Amino acid sequence: MKKIILTVVIAFISHLSIGQNFAELNNYEFKSVESYKTEESKVLLCANYLFNNPTNKSELNRLISIQYIMKWMMGTPDYTFEIGEKAMELTKGNDDLLGLYMAAMSKVVIESKSEKLDNEQIYNQAEDILVNYCSNSDNKMKPSKKIKKILKSRKD
Numbered sequence: 001m002k003k004i005i006l007t008v009v010i011a012f013i014s015h016l017s018i019g020q021n022f023a024e025l026n027n028y029e030f031k032s033v034e035s036y037k038t039e040e041s042k043v044l045l046c047a048n049y050l051f052n053n054p055t056n057k058s059e060l061n062r063l064i065s066i067q068y069i070m071k072w073m074m075g076t077p078d079y080t081f082e083i084g085e086k087a088m089e090l091t092k093g094n095d096d097l098l099g100l101y102m103a104a105m106s107k108v109v110i111e112s113k114s115e116k117l118d119n120e121q122i123y124n125q126a127e128d129i130l131v132n133y134c135s136n137s138d139n140k141m142k143p144s145k146k147i148k149k150i151l152k153s154r155k156d
Helices: 003-027 031-039 040-050 059-075 084-090 093-111 121-135 145-155
Strands: none
Touching: 003 059, 031 059, 040 059, 040 093, 084 093, 084 121, 084 145, 093 121, 093 145, 121 145
16 A cells, blocks of 8 residues: 555646746757657656646646757757658658657667667567557547558557
C-alpha cells in the first residue's frame, strides 16, 4: 500500500514539475553544444508526457513538447535523425502522427545511449512506440492506414 501511495505522489509531483516547465520550454533557446546534452532529460520527459497522455489532453502542452523536441532534434550534435519514406508512409500526412513519431525517435536514442543504433533500429523501435500508442483508443489518435495494417497483423 505504501508503494502505491508513493508511486501516486511521485507521478503527481512529476506531472506538476513538467506542467510548470511548459512555458519555460516554449521559450528555451539552445545556445551551445552542451545545452543539447543537458536538455536530454527534458526531451525525454516531453516524449514520455506525449505517450502517457491522450491527444485531447492539454493540447497546448503537447504542442510545446513537440516543438521543443523538434528544436532539440534539429540541433543536437550527438544524434542524426532520418525521416525517410517508411516514416512518411507510417504517418501519411498526419502532422500529429509525425510529431509523435519524432518524439518516439528521440525517446529511442536517448534511452539507448549505451548502444549505437542504426536508422533501421531507430525506425523499428519508434514505429513500435507509435503503433502501441495508437492501439489504445483512449489516446484518441487516429491511426494511418499503415498503422491500421500493423495493428491488424498483430491481432492475427
